[in-house]
Amino acid sequence: MSPLSRTFVDAHWAFQRYQQVRARLPRAGRPGKAEHRADLSEVSERFDVFVFDSFGVLNVGGAPIEGAARRIASLRALGKEVMVLTNAARDPLASLPAKYAGLGFDFTAPEIISSRGVLARHLKRRDIEGPWWIVAPESSEIAEFDVAALHTEPPEGAGGIVLLSATTISDPLMDELATALTTRPVPLLVGNPDLVAPREEGFSLEPGAYAHQLADSIGAAPEFFGKPFANAFDAVIERLAGRARRERIAMVGDTLHTDILGGSAAGFGTVLVSDHGVLQGVDIPAAMEESGIFPDYIVPHI
Numbered sequence: 001m002s003p004l005s006r007t008f009v010d011a012h013w014a015f016q017r018y019q020q021v022r023a024r025l026p027r028a029g030r031p032g033k034a035e036h037r038a039d040l041s042e043v044s045e046r047f048d049v050f051v052f053d054s055f056g057v058l059n060v061g062g063a064p065i066e067g068a069a070r071r072i073a074s075l076r077a078l079g080k081e082v083m084v085l086t087n088a089a090r091d092p093l094a095s096l097p098a099k100y101a102g103l104g105f106d107f108t109a110p111e112i113i114s115s116r117g118v119l120a121r122h123l124k125r126r127d128i129e130g131p132w133w134i135v136a137p138e139s140s141e142i143a144e145f146d147v148a149a150l151h152t153e154p155p156e157g158a159g160g161i162v163l164l165s166a167t168t169i170s171d172p173l174m175d176e177l178a179t180a181l182t183t184r185p186v187p188l189l190v191g192n193p194d195l196v197a198p199r200e201e202g203f204s205l206e207p208g209a210y211a212h213q214l215a216d217s218i219g220a221a222p223e224f225f226g227k228p229f230a231n232a233f234d235a236v237i238e239r240l241a242g243r244a245r246r247e248r249i250a251m252v253g254d255t256l257h258t259d260i261l262g263g264s265a266a267g268f269g270t271v272l273v274s275d276h277g278v279l280q281g282v283d284i285p286a287a288m289e290e291s292g293i294f295p296d297y298i299v300p301h302i
Ligand SMILES: [Mg+2]
Pocket: 053, 054, 055, 056, 057, 253, 254, 255, 277
């Protein structure tokens, strides 16, 4: 398998790679008009609920984006509901409100939905046979899943594999995963479908990138949990318990192939944030044309 870890990753690479794996992503909903607005205050009338992606919208790596916390406060003051829908899977669910508080945001636990939580619910309901291998660092506290079958060290004859975090993935580990999945085709679950995440120092590769690599190289069939897949947006609907219709919910994100594709497929309104995330330096009109993914609105920042 060609080593992904040495691939030079930038916004262009991420866009093209998302295009290559489109067959494994949901189909986009109706295209939006991609109308430019200065910020979310200009679309607040249209929506009752604002669902925020995290990386590239609220924060870049460990740093908050200037003005984001003020926008959250002003939307709350208008009586809007605000939520976070993030594909970050490494951090324990219990740690998330404190993590956002550390960035200057006041999201409560019920306002935060992570792909980790979507995966956790699935694992609780799934019939798991034998020990499963979960690829995650120590800090990920997998005991929180409360699923006894999960082991961070590859167990003998794993009955399934979960890619939760990419921080421990290396070329030798990818070879080990490929060997395990070829020897015994078992379910491959992915707790973060993203290909990349914007960090202060550039882009990191995320579990989705490795899962698609395994799908391409050995024909693995990953099951994804998180955006752009319906399970993430269903979690929002469930959390809202009927308080808003889908078209009155805005998915606000920086990635055409996760936030906007998934939001439109779920019947939500969509707002693309252009200046801080994975589309920095990308020709956005050309990217929309090429992908056929058009948000309702485009704002430079929230
Ligand atoms: Mg993002």
